[in-house]
Amino acid sequence: MASSFVVGDTFRKKVTGLLDNTNSCLPQTLREELEELLEKSQPTILSFSTARKLKKYLQDKGHSPGQLHEFLEDSFLHLPQVVKPPRNPELVARLEKIQAKLANEEYNRMTRNVNTQEINRNGTLADFGREVRSVKAAVVTVFNFLVTVVAAFACSYIGSQYLFTETTARVISAVIAASVVGLAELYVLVRTMEGELGEP
Template sequence: MASSFVVGDTFRKKVTWLLDNTNSCLPQTLKEELEELLKKSQPTILSFSTARKLKKYLQDKGHLHSLHEFLEDSFLHLPQVVKPPRNPELVARLEKIKANLANEEYNRMTRNVNTQETLADFGQQVRSVKAAVVTVFNFLVTVVAAFACSYIGSQYLFTETTARVISAVIAASVVGLAELYVLVRTMEGELGEP
């Protein structure tokens, strides 16, 4: 926090003029402080307490110039903030806390993931896909076999190929529909629907 001004040439000139023209009226402490300031080399630092004394003197005596005119080319002196070195124990403790928080975050994110359950779920899904593939393959084999049997068996009834193909398609369609009915009823039973 600022507690002083860095004064410029305007301040030096006006204070020199003030000291030369009002030697007898200036309070002794203020006069000594101002003379001490003028002896210092650049940058000259004026404390707030001295600035207050000078302002009070200028106001009380009804002087031509006010303090802001003295400080025209001055600016606040902001001391450099020196950060103390960090305590190594504190740094180590903070690193440990950060590691614990990261571990808790990781555990929270992966709490639903269990490798044993994942592998079991994967195995169950493979079995489910395998059952579906076997069911579709079984359906196709049954329909093709029904068509082949009807086509070959119909040669004793029909002499024309067209009639044999139509009868085989009808027989395969009936077997396919029956197979689909059984498949749907089985799936309803697996899903728990009556």
């Protein structure tokens, strides 16, 4: 926090004139402080306490209270440089460990879904095997559906000879039975596929 001014040439000239003036009866302590200030080389530091004494003197002598600003016309606040305390080496080491740990966790989180066994952009042999198994399962499902429908048609056609004597009636009943079985098989197949797709 600022506690003093760095005064310029205007202050030095006005204070010199004030000290040289025999009519000015400056208090002894203020005179000594001002003389000591003038003896110092640049930059000249004027403390707030000395500035207050000078202002009080100017007010007591009938000068306007604002006259002090004329003395400090080319002056500016002296802001002391803040000295940072040295950091504790144990604390620095702990912070570095924590930062390394957090960076490692972030890296693991970002690379969690990366497959390190991938050989090229097309995938590995395991991916190819999974695709072959899924195609195989689809072919087996279609073949199973066709066999079921054909078997239902054949059973209905052969079994209907005990009910119908005409071939047309036997074929119609076999088609109806095969259609019912086919629709039931499709329903079961769709429900199974929905269940597989719904799994996480």
